[in-house]
Amino acid sequence: MKMHVPLSLALMGAVSSAMCQAADTSWVDAAVASVNPQVIDLRHTIHQNPELGNMEVKTSALVAKHLKSLGLDVRTGVGKTGVVGVLKGGKPGPVVALRADMDALPVKEMTGLPFASKAQGVRMGKTVPVMHACGHDTHTAMLLGAARVLSEHRDQVAGTVVFLFQPAEEGAADVDDFDTHSVIGAKAMIRDGALDSPKVEAVFGVHVMAGQPTGHLYYKPGAALNSADDFRITVTGVQTHGSAPWSGADPIVASEKIIDGLQTLVSRRIDLTKGMGVISVGTINGGTATNIIPETVSLSGTIRTNSPEIRDTILTKMPNLVEGIASAYETKAKLELVQFAPVTVNNVALTEAMVPALELAAPGKVERLTSSLSPSEDFSLYAEKVPGLFVFLGATPEGEDMSKVANNHSPYFQVDDATLATGVKAHVQFVLNYPGKAAGKS
Structure with missing residues (x-):
């Protein structure tokens, strides 16, 4: 870059x-x-x-x-x-x-x-x-x-x-x-x-x-x-009754694991001797009732770093990580990345x-x-x-x-x-x- x-x-x-x-x-x-x-x-x-x-x-x-x-x-x-x-x-x-x-x-x-x-x-x-x-x-x-x-x-x-x-x-x-x-x-x-x-x-x-x-x-x-980049992730599963989660695919659980996984991009994938990086999720939206596993969950957040090299690493590795975790939970994830500054x-x-x-x-x-x-x-x-x-x-x-x-x-x-x-x-x-x-x- x-x-x-x-x-x-x-x-x-x-x-x-x-x-x-x-x-x-x-x-x-x-x-x-x-x-x-x-x-x-x-x-x-x-x-x-x-x-x-x-x-x-x-x-x-x-x-x-x-x-x-x-x-x-x-x-x-x-x-x-x-x-x-x-x-x-x-x-x-x-x-x-x-x-x-x-x-x-x-x-x-x-x-x-x-x-x-x-x-x-x-x-x-x-x-x-x-x-x-x-x-x-x-x-x-x-x-x-x-x-x-x-x-x-x-x-x-x-x-x-x-x-x-x-x-x-x-x-x-x-x-x-x-x-x-x-x-x-x-x-x-x-x-x-x-x-x-x-x-x-x-x-x-x-x-x-x-x-x-x-x-x-x-x-x-x-x-x-710092640099500033925003992301939005839409996780799509299969809606079902909350009493029978095995009959659907739960995007809420998948979203939770994606949020956890994003933190490993900082803790395990970037060279912290080059500077710092932070990934923060600011919004999570999904569901309409306590007994319904929804079809979709949307989450969004921001990425900040003080190193162009770290920024490149996060932006490059994030798509595969998000898609891989979603797939492991039999859901699909659409990742939108906006590079601001x-x-x-x-x-x-x-x-x-x-x-x-x-x-x-x-x-x-x-x-x-x-x-x-x-x-x-x-x-x-x-x-x-x-x-x-x-x-x-x-x-x-x-x-x-x-x-x-x-x-x-x-x-x-x-x-x-x-x-x-x-x-x-x-x-x-x-x-x-x-x-x-x-x-x-x-």
Whole structure:
């Protein structure tokens, strides 16, 4: 499996040169401070008006209007509701991309914030509450702030900046989770040329994290986030009376053994020296009465790993295991696998080269993670195409008990507005300190 593209030889040679030829960024803090009120206002507006994946019509219109007002070249309808803005700097240099996601979650907000969401949306024909419970409102607002800072100081920008505002990172409201034919999110953006016109050579992203202190940045070279793949298994037997199980074929018992067997893929089939893997079954549905053995049972779950090799092993061996166990109990099993996101792999050379940029964005508040984090992100798909760096931004005021803070995806999830300025600075410093410019690329 393709993992990530190594930095070009020219760029690798530029890393050490960039360390001693750092850009003059003394103006950045003041520039960010001047746009920060607008960034906070944008964040509140977006938060109060969330939209589900592939439904970000108002959000993308807001984004496009803002980018056009800054004089950027703007493309809409990318990846369905995505927006791409292109800023040409005042100096020759490389093309780098900055990415933010725009979609919200089907969650009812319980924060009590004055700008809390009361919105509803339609997900697969069902009306659901909608909330920015993962901070995508902050990602969009921070990237819009960075676009304004960079556009107002484009004479300081070497090269071209591509701003990627992506839909459906959390999945699409108009696409079944197990529809293997639809292309959504980052994959749809890539399909529609988001990295090709102009040709991007590196991509950066920032994600807010509850339970980490405001204004702190966290990074990790190599594997930073898990892969994510979902599965659904339909086990079909022969319905019969519960008093005479021998006269049928029991899909409930077969499903139980399949669930047990799935765990052996982790405990017995993967090389745990390569990393970790977990298979979790989240739903089991079957039966209508206590005295009827049903014809079918459906179960679904998720697969997460921090190793591309482990992911390949699980996905390759899972079909035979499921079908074999089902057959042993004289039932049949239909397995549906949806590959959502690979492991998010930060390019090691790029990551190390950008640590000084992180320090400029958050002096004394930058930490290197010792292990990958358990969530997943389809930013990983961009990082398969070009060198990528995905970092994490603390979102909780330092005085709070971090162990008791509502996590991302909770109806009580909150982001401290005071952290937004650091996120804007990180995006700006990525552009100004990207080492490719030292190689004289254009």
